[in-house]
Amino acid sequence: xxxxxxxxxxxxxxxxxxxxxxxxxxxxxxxxxxxxxxxxxxxxxxxxxxxxxxxxxxxxxxxxxxxxxxxxxxxxxxxxxxxxxxxxxxxxxxxxxxxxxxxxxxxxxxxxxxxxxxxxxxxxxxxxxxxxxxxxxxxxxxxxxxxxxxxxxxxxxxxxxxxxxxxxxxxxxxxxxxxxxxxxxxxxxxxxxxxxxxx
Ligand code: MD6
Ligand code: FE
Numbered sequence: 001x002x003x004x005x006x007x008x009x010x011x012x013x014x015x016x017x018x019x020x021x022x023x024x025x026x027x028x029x030x031x032x033x034x035x036x037x038x039x040x041x042x043x044x045x046x047x048x049x050x051x052x053x054x055x056x057x058x059x060x061x062x063x064x065x066x067x068x069x070x071x072x073x074x075x076x077x078x079x080x081x082x083x084x085x086x087x088x089x090x091x092x093x094x095x096x097x098x099x100x101x102x103x104x105x106x107x108x109x110x111x112x113x114x115x116x117x118x119x120x121x122x123x124x125x126x127x128x129x130x131x132x133x134x135x136x137x138x139x140x141x142x143x144x145x146x147x148x149x150x151x152x153x154x155x156x157x158x159x160x161x162x163x164x165x166x167x168x169x170x171x172x173x174x175x176x177x178x179x180x181x182x183x184x185x186x187x188x189x190x191x192x193x194x195x196x197x198x199x
Pocket of ligand 1: 106114119129130131140162164173174175192194
């Protein structure tokens, strides 16, 4: 993808059943919801979190919060199969010792998209981000650290993992509107897990 960023095709494939089971358990406690941006738009992507910290947005801004604002309770613990996969993927990409404390779970239905953004709410920008794609394929837009540069497009399919750090850490990126389709495990959905060291 770029210096500091690696594409691990199919890396999560053999864990898909365990991951989907764990996602269901998390979502039973912390349901997917459509957050509102500081600008007042409702996001088309449904979001939940697990781990010590969860990424949330509302009219007052973006932040990592130890509590789910819907329930007032801590986010569900990070399932062992999540943390283990993230650690192995990071190591494979050259980032040894990755211990994520936050996992954002994004759910896309046909038409849902994520506009170009930088991930810069994390305290320690030297840790990588590990991103796991499940279900319907998506077009991932990946630019540079300047919003005005036209992004490259990459197809992300079920089981693909992107590890992203170093000089790519502040690249602008997004997801094009999800095309409709039918996935054997996830039907008409895509789920993305992004693991971070946020605190
Ligand atoms: C997604 N991913 O693939 C959204 N951010 O659904 C992200 O926003 C992202 O995949 C930072 C690093 C990797 C990512
Ligand atoms: Fe991002």
